Amino acid sequence: MTEVTLVPGEVSLGQWQAIHAGACMRLDPACAPRIAAGAAAVERILARHEPVYGINTGFGKLASVKIGDDDLATLQRNIVLSHAAGTGAPSPVPVVRLMMALKLASLAQGASGIRPQTVALLEAMLARGLTPVVPAQGSVGASGDLAPLAHMTAAMIGVGEILVGEERLPAMDVLARAGLEPAVLGPKEGLALLNGTQFSTAHxxxxxxxxxxxxxxxxxxxxxxxxxxxxxxxxxxxxxxxxxxxxxxxxxxxxxxxxxxxxxxxxxxxxxxxxxxxxxxxxxxxxxxxxxxxxxxxxxxxxxxxxxxxxDNPLIFAETDEALxxxxxxxxxxxxxxxxxxxxxxxxxxxxxxxxxxxxxxxxxxxxxxxxxxxxxxxxxxxxxxxxxxxxxxxxxxxxxxxxxxxxxxxxxxxxxxxxxxxxxxxxxxxxxxxxxxxxxxxxxxxxxxxxxxxxxxxxxxxxxxxxxxxxxxxxxxxxxxxxxxxxxxxxxxxxxxxxxxxxxxxxxx
CATH class of the missing domain: 1.20.200.10 (Fumarase/aspartase (Central domain))
Known part of the structure; x- marks a missing residue:
């Protein structure tokens, strides 16, 4: 089957169509420096101990709540668990795979502040045919497709279910069977994975x-x-x-x-x-x-x-260490x-x-x-x-x-x-x-x-x-x-x- 190389920002409709049809795909290795630079910028922003939305604050209406350094990992895990509130029938596997590829291409542009190992996990799940079970209903198409993307992200941290072929299995078991470690999300990563239009765009x-x-x-x-x-x-x-x-x-x-x-x-x-x-x-x-x-x-x-x-939001600009x-x-x-x-x-x-x-x-x-x-x-x-x-x-x-x-x-x-x-x-x-x-x-x-x-x-x-x-x-x-x-x-x-x-x-x- 055709293999598609994702060059973020330059993927053609024909390539997205091939991924939707089941083509194998890989991320262009040239993305690595940008991904690393974005993650490093998040660390430098945190070191300033200034409130920055989504990194060390609450979310949405709770953005004014400052979160201490010791709770930053819990903050990111909590946003995934609380936002995985979709309902309805599971989304079709080709659409979920396309959604994952769209998210991967977005994160790989280095503006989301996500770490290389988290990007690698998402890419590995795609390569191994591990498709999170994503309920189809629950997004209003603003603040991103929060609920659907939260279900995708929950599978990455070992929560929820993953489809392997026709089998619907606990996510933690599937990751272990595939030799993959569940993600432990760092600052900004939960929000980066949840925030975005990839579910709507894939459909x-x-x-x-x-x-x-x-x-x-x-x-x-x-x-x-x-x-x-x-x-x-x-x-x-x-x-x-x-x-x-x-x-x-x-x-x-x-x-x-x-x-x-x-x-x-x-x-x-x-x-x-x-x-x-x-x-x-x-x-x-x-x-x-x-x-x-x-x-x-x-x-x-x-x-x-x-x-x-x-x-997604906020966006990280590594050259100036800004989160906008x-x-x-x-x-x-x-x-x-x-x-x-x-x-x-x-x-x-x-x-x-x-x-x-x-x-x-x-x-x-x-x-x-x-x-x-x-x-x-x-x-x-x-x-x-x-x-x-x-x-x-x-x-x-x-x-x-x-x-x-x-x-x-x-x-x-x-x-x-x-x-x-x-x-x-x-x-x-x-x-x-x-x-x-x-x-x-x-x-x-x-x-x-x-x-x-x-x-x-x-x-x-x-x-x-x-x-x-x-x-x-x-x-x-x-x-x-x-x-x-x-x-x-x-x-x-x-x-x-x-x-x-x-x-x-x-x-x-x-």
């Missing part, structure tokens, strides 16, 4: 990666639906899109034109089609999908910046990015559902009612379209911006929060809903094209149909529909459909 990145695959596959199924409806490719003419100048719209128009190039189905009705214009769900694909692409690319740029930044308190832990950029992705995902599914509805309606598509040769005796695609509608409506409800919500916490010390964790966590289910809509469209569009035999579509789209038909036959009579949908959903989820098209499709990472 948002995971959502972005899923949305990218969704988008590319929806281009393919959208083109296939256009063929099934004998729609025109004239709206994909590049001259139209160059005049409007939006990069995403131009890219989508080119992709759709390429997907349909050489289609005998399209050629068969160029001269005698009585329709002047197709419905918006076909004709406006470049405008809708192009806007979604532009929005997701903007969100990707925000998340790439966030992933390469340092977001600020608000880098506030996850508003992540919240906005997650909201942008959510809106795009919702619209990708929404316009796809309209194409399904158009295909099953003989008045609009010119195809047999509900795409079955014998409607009445057979219901065909009647209820799969209802399922698609249900999924789209569910995503509409979830697409409401999380970033416009706020609730004061910590006795009003933290009086405005981002809700980034809420906004980012919902993306996985939204993407899954939209993928299922695209799976239904794949089945419906292929069925529609079957009625045009012996005419064929383009080479790219015929490869897509062949990939589907290798596992799902044409629907001649009603049969148990759910297995067909599960197969189609799997092909969409795994990227098999966009790969079968064999074309370079535009996306977030390209």
């Amino acid at each position: 948002a990145l995971a959502g972005l990666f899923g949305a990218d695959r969704l988008f590319r596959t929806a281009l393919v199924t959208g083109a296939l639906s256009t063929e099934a409806a004998k729609g025109t490719d004239a709206p994909f003419d590049p001259r139209i899109h160059r005049l409007r100048r939006h990069a995403g719209q131009i890219a989508v128009g080119e992709a759709l034109a390429s997907l349909m190039a050489g289609s005998a189905i399209r050629a068969s009705h160029r001269a005698d089609d009585p329709r002047v214009q197709d419905p918006y769900c076909l004709r406006c694909q470049p405008q809708v999908m192009g806007a979604a692409l532009d929005v997701m690319r903007a969100a990707a740029a925000m998340l790439e910046t966030e992933a390469n930044g340092v977001s 308190s600020g608000g880098n832990f506030h996850a508003e950029p992540v919240a906005f990015a997650a909201d942008m992705i959510a809106m795009a995902v919702c619209e990708i599914g929404s316009i796809a559902e309209r194409r399904i509805a158009m295909l099953v309606d003989p008045a609009l598509s010119g195809l047999p009612a509900f795409l079955t040769p014998r409607p009445g005796l057979n219901s065909g695609f009647m209820i799969p379209q209802v399922t698609a509608a249900a999924l789209v409506s569910e995503n509409k409800q979830r697409a409401f911006p999380a970033s416009v919500d706020s609730i004061p916490t910590s006795a009003n010390q933290e009086d405005h929060v981002s809700m980034a964790a809420h906004g980012a966590r919902r993306l996985a289910e939204m993407v899954e809903n939209a993928l299922a809509v695209i799976g239904i469209e794949l089945l419906a569009a292929a069925q529609g094209c079957d009625f045009h035999a012996p005419l064929t579509s383009s080479e790219a789209l015929e490869r897509v149909r062949a990939r589907l038909r290798a596992q799902v036959p044409h629907l001649e009579e009603d049969r148990h529909f759910h297995p067909d949908m599960e197969i189609a959903n799997g092909l969409v989820r795994e990227g098999a459909i966009m790969e079968a098209a064999g074309l370079a499709l535009p996306g977030v990472l390209s």
Whole structure:
């Protein structure tokens, strides 16, 4: 498996995606001097015996309480134990691993004051596949993702549980079995590990990666639906899109034109089609999908910046021995990015559902009612379209911006929060809903094209149909529909459909 070398501040979205997918990783050894310098600066700051937030004071509303030197280690352990107050189901392992890698890259920039041995423990846990059990709920996305990161840190000190493969075991036992000593946190280290946006950012990145695959596959199924409806490719003419100048719209128009190039189905009705214009769900694909692409690319740029930044507090500046308190832990950029992705995902599914509805309606598509040769005796695609509608409506409800919500916490010390964790966590289910809509469209569009035999579509789209038909036959009579949908959903989820098209499709990472 590919190994990713984390160069803090310079990690690409592709590298974060590889880590999320399970790639091995290691920290660039060149980080060592910066890490050591930050830790040494903390020691010099402590030697001045001045109150410095998070190093020798309480936290949040208790920042005015000075902590004596003898209690500094207890202070750091206490913050971990008290803040490990999450609830709900465990976060997915790929997301937790990504969160750990994001934290590692942040700490390694030397501005967090953490010691080399603590960084090494986090890196070793990643290398050995030791994944802390992190409850998914409990962060409001300001003062950092405190509760989730506290559960990660608790595992590092031997408290809580760690997943090893499918086993959920006591953290202390797992560390001992792996030959690792639990961390004894020094001054500032507990706060450095707890404070930051890595939980929200990991979920948002995971959502972005899923949305990218969704988008590319929806281009393919959208083109296939256009063929099934004998729609025109004239709206994909590049001259139209160059005049409007939006990069995403131009890219989508080119992709759709390429997907349909050489289609005998399209050629068969160029001269005698009585329709002047197709419905918006076909004709406006470049405008809708192009806007979604532009929005997701903007969100990707925000998340790439966030992933390469340092977001704990206070920050240590070794060159001047200063600890500066600020608000880098506030996850508003992540919240906005997650909201942008959510809106795009919702619209990708929404316009796809309209194409399904158009295909099953003989008045609009010119195809047999509900795409079955014998409607009445057979219901065909009647209820799969209802399922698609249900999924789209569910995503509409979830697409409401999380970033416009706020609730004061910590006795009003933290009086405005981002809700980034809420906004980012919902993306996985939204993407899954939209993928299922695209799976239904794949089945419906292929069925529609079957009625045009012996005419064929383009080479790219015929490869897509062949990939589907290798596992799902044409629907001649009603049969148990759910297995067909599960197969189609799997092909969409795994990227098999966009790969079968064999074309370079535009996306977030390209």
